[in-house]
Amino acid sequence: MERLISPRITKEVVQKYGFKFSKSLGQNFLIDENILNKIIDGASVTKEDYVIEVGPGIGTLTQALADQAKEVVAVEIDKSLLPILAETLGPWENVSVVNADVLKLDLHELIQEKFGGAPVKVIANLPYYVTTPIIMKFLEERVPLKNMVVMIQKEVADRMQAKPGTKDYGALSVAVQYYCEPKIITRVPPSAFIPQPNVESTVIRLTLLESPRVKVKEEEILFQVVRAAFGKRRKTLLNALSSSDLGVGKEQVKDALTKAKIEENRRGETLTIEEFGILADAVAEVKS
Structure with missing residues (x-):
């Protein structure tokens, strides 16, 4: 035809x-x-x-x-x-x-x-x-x-x-x-x-990719962090993550950001995927 x-x-x-x-x-x-x-x-x-x-x-x-x-x-x-x-x-x-x-x-x-x-x-x-x-x-x-x-x-x-x-x-x-x-x-x-x-x-x-771009302890937490960071784009990471459903308070978020060596006043849109991976592992650590 x-x-x-x-x-x-x-x-x-x-x-x-x-x-x-x-x-x-x-x-x-x-x-x-x-x-x-x-x-x-x-x-x-x-x-x-x-x-x-x-x-x-x-x-x-x-x-x-x-x-x-x-x-x-x-x-x-x-x-x-x-x-x-x-x-x-x-x-x-x-x-x-x-x-x-x-x-x-x-x-x-x-x-x-x-x-x-x-x-x-x-x-x-x-x-x-x-x-x-x-x-x-x-x-x-x-x-x-x-x-x-x-x-x-x-x-x-x-x-x-x-x-x-x-x-x-x-x-x-x-x-x-x-x-x-x-x-x-x-x-x-x-x-x-x-x-x-x-x-x-x-x-x-x-x-x-042969394997995901970053290796993280818990994928679920990585994507929770990503959603939280972009859910309120105008908020700093500290405020966005501590007011999300991540289940961590402001002091825990501060601790995670310090461990990840990421400034708490940065916004999600500035983070690379690699930085999100590091931050997710830090959040997983403070939650455990």
Whole structure:
């Protein structure tokens, strides 16, 4: 069949099946071949790769992935797209579609069943309303990942790769960079989609680190400290941490900051991930 990437073919398929775009599911279908190629190239997909795609839509990106990868599993939540995908992906024997909410899937079980537990690449045009939960699920659950190349809202991508001391640097920056090395692949205008979203998009590659960027005694405390530090950005670390749900008083926070050799009047946005790691260990020590 003809490739879906053209606006004409996309519209014909949508009209043929009477498909209605769902705003609640964040459905915007890619129609720009240049962007499609940048996604594939950005992920360096080869015939050795197993790929998970989240939200294939009508299968535009899926077709291109199937040409390049060893095997592709597309996870689609919308049942109304299944008959369309059965047609558009019919010629490819190395593609299977799983009708499920990826946030409720056992990812380890899926990868074991479909790929024998081999490391995967996650490539997707993610629905913007669940971008962060989906990305963090793959990272926090420690699934065997090579990299993730995802199309997301520009502002979210900017936060993921932000450095300390910048306006975009926050809890999401620390969380993503704890696990990955982020790199912007390309910016994407609204005109690259049907229907056009109201925001600019970005394709970002998250290359999984061999081990987390910093080694800490308790990961849970690290992320509690990070959330507390950025939860009240205008507050100093001393005040932000002592008024949070960390379960430590002001004197304990002072003690932890002293142990970490971090000035108590600094704000969370100025700390590197390494400093957050040192501070988290100090907090764990004063709590024990």
